Structure formats: structure tokens, C-alpha cells
Amino acid sequence: GQNIDQPTEMTATEGAIVQINCTYQTSGFNGLFWYQQHAGEAPTFLSYNVLDGLEEKGRFSSFLSRSKGYSYLLLKELQMKDSASYLCAVRDSNYQLIWGAGTKLIIKP
Amino acid sequence: IAGITQAPTSQILAAGRRMTLRCTQDMRHNAMYWYRQDLGLGLRLIHYSNTAGTTGKGEVPDGYSVSRANTDDFPLTLASAVPSQTSVYFCASSLTPGQGHNEQFFGPGTRLTVL
Numbered sequence: 638g639q640n641i642d643q644p645t646e647m648t649a650t651e652g653a654i655v656q657i658n659c660t661y662q663t664s665g666f667n668g669l670f671w672y673q674q675h676a677g678e679a680p681t682f683l684s685y686n687v688l689d690g691l692e693e694k695g696r697f698s699s700f701l702s703r704s705k706g707y708s709y710l711l712l713k714e715l716q717m718k719d720s721a722s723y724l725c726a727v728r729d730s731n732y733q734l735i736w737g738a739g740t741k742l743i744i745k746p
Numbered sequence: 747i748a749g750i751t752q753a754p755t756s757q758i759l760a761a762g763r764r765m766t767l768r769c770t771q772d773m774r775h776n777a778m779y780w781y782r783q784d785l786g787l788g789l790r791l792i793h794y795s796n797t798a799g800t801t802g803k804g805e806v807p808d809g810y811s812v813s814r815a816n817t818d819d820f821p822l823t824l825a826s827a828v829p830s831q832t833s834v835y836f837c838a839s840s841l842t843p844g845q846g847h848n849e850q851f852f853g854p855g856t857r858l859t860v861l
Contacts, residue, residue, distance in 0.1 A: 641788065668847075670849060678854070678855075679836060679852035679853060679854050679855055680789070680836070680852050681852070682849040682850070682851070685847050685849060724788070724789070726788075726789075732843050732844055733791060733794065733804065733843075734789075734791070734850065735788075736781075736788030736789040736790070737788050738786060738787055738788045739788065
């Protein structure tokens with residue numbers, strides 16, 4: 638079967654750095670996405686990786702290792718507004734997204 | 747309209763009733779999707795449409811139907827609602843369903859409760 642694993646919840650301090658991991662086993666791979674979802678709102682796109690390595694976008698970076706079936710999202714200089722759920726999704730061989738259950742990130746002052 | 751809209755925002759429905767959730771996008775995206783999101787589970791694909799006139803079944807299609815008569819609209823119908831269909835429903839769209847950086851854009855969601 639297809640499976641995406643992420644930690645259920647993480648806590649970090651304002652101004653710090655946090656890394657959210659995602660491991661996957663899917664039928665085929667055509668890219669990995671990270672989305673942010675604030676409580677009661679829709680998911681919004683953060684990053685896309687299709688080749689191995691690090692993609693940096695401001696305070697957010699995303700890393701992919703296809704051979705290990707592994708990705709992480711790195712958030713730097715955490716702000717209170719970063720409190721949200723972070724969703725990992727893999728596009729499979731049918732070009733459909735398979736979603737993890739999300740990681741709820743709690744930021745403390 | 748700017749982006750993707752859904753209606754209604756929320757609904758309480760008696761079991762056995764028929765209900766249509768509406769979704770409209772003005773981005774001229776070819777592909778559209780319906781997901782449900784339940785606590786502790788990832789987004790699960792119900793139905794999708796890669797282009798106007800075509801639809802396909804996702805991971806959890808039973809009890810739901812869709813149509814795609816034009817590019818902009820993608821309604822989701824529950825023919826006879828059951829309590830297990832209580833969920834938050836998200837409609838999404840993307841430029842194409844294929845390769846490349848074609849992220850999905852999401853509507854604000856419909857919170858449906860079936861009693």
C-alpha cells in the first residue's frame with residue numbers, strides 16, 4: 638500500500654529552527670509537496686521537490702532523498718504565525734497526490 | 747471571483763438527504779479535485795477531473811458522484827447522506843494533472859455534518 642509518515646505534533650520556540658520529517662512509500666514518485674494549513678483554513682502550497690537536494694525559499698527549505706524515501710521541511714527564525722499543520726504529499730505514478738496526516742507545529746514564546 | 751470558491755461554508759444535513767457541494771474556479775485550470783479531511787487522517791481523494799468532460803474515482807469514491815460539464819465548475823453530490831460522511835470537504839484545482847510544478851490550489855472548504 639501507499640504510506641506517508643509524519644510526526645503528529647511538534648513544539649518549538651519562537652526564533653528557533655525546527656525540522657519536520659516525512660517518509661514515504663508510494664507506487665511511483667513524481668514529486669513531493671509541502672503545504673501549510675492553519676486551523677480552520679485551506680492548505681496552501683509551500684514547496685515542491687522532484688530532484689534530490691535542498692530547495693530554499695526564504696525562511697523555509699525543503700530537502701528530498703528519493704533513494705531513502707525521505708523529505709524534511711526546515712523552518713528558520715520561527716514566528717508565532719508559523720503555528721499551523723504542515724502536510725507532506727507525494728505525487729504517485731497516476732499523478733495523484735497521496736497525503737500524510739500532517740504535523741501540528743506549536744510555537745511557544 | 748479570484749481563485750477557487752466553495753458553497754456552502756457549512757451544512758447540517760439529515761441522514762438520507764441528498765446534498766450537492768459546489769465548487770467554482772476562475773483560474774482556467776484543467777484539473778479539479780475533491781478531498782475529504784478527517785481528524786488524524788490525511789486528505790483523501792474522492793473524485794477528480796483531469797479536464798472538462800472527464801472524471802475519475804479517487805481513494806474513497808463510494809457514496810459520492812461528480813460531474814464536469816465545463817472548465818470552471820465541479821460539483822460533488824451525496825445521493826443519500828450517511829453519518830460517516832461527516833467531514834470537511836475541500837475542492838482543489840491545478841493547471842494540469844501531470845508532471846512539473848503544478849501545485850494544487852484549495853478552496854476554503856465545506857464543513858458537513860450528517861445527523
